[in-house]
Amino acid sequence: AQSVTQLGSHVSVSEGALVLLRCNYSSSVPPYLFWYVQYPNQGLQLLLKYTSAATLVKGINGFEAEFKKSETSFHLTKPSAHMSDAAEYFCAVSVRINAGGTSYGKLTFGQGTILTVHP
């Protein structure tokens, strides 16, 4: 079974500072990894995805994440925080499951990290 651990339920940074949101995963098969962002009263929006191509993945809004297999990590970074980045961020791992002659992708989310940006 796969799982995701997001270190730090709350992260606070100053505007212009580096954003680092940590994510570690556990999976018995090669995973696909995603970061989503959720703004208040909205659904989850895809930030970026890792699907076994380049290990450094660039996403929307200046975010990027690096897949490190040896560390089972997929940390999310942004060089300079903006006030509009304040939101909750979710790391998720997906694996293909074969069952009963069919297959599907099982997506498991971390508990989320709330990012606060101070002026």
Add this chain to the structure above:
Amino acid sequence: DSGVTQTPKHLITATGQRVTLRCSPRSGDLSVYWYQQSLDQGLQFLIQYYNGEERAKGNILERFSAQQFPDLHSELNLSSLELGDSALYFCASSAGTGGSQPQHFGDGTRLSIL
């Protein structure tokens, strides 16, 4: 705009009642997923449909059921509602059966049980 439409946005009802949540997937997407989001449980996967057939089940209670119709829209039925069912319910869709394809989420239905 993700292209996934959920209605209604808010639902307020009482314990013991039954409600239906509706989801229209992005154009071209064949899979629909349902999730429950609450403060104590986080985001929990409930069920997935692919092209009208149930494909995967997660932590879905027996009081809950879902279906996907020929036009690919989906409905989640919640019955004998309890206070603990109060949560945000999200629908997501993807082109295939999942895995490497990202899921695209609607804005959710906020269910409040009084």
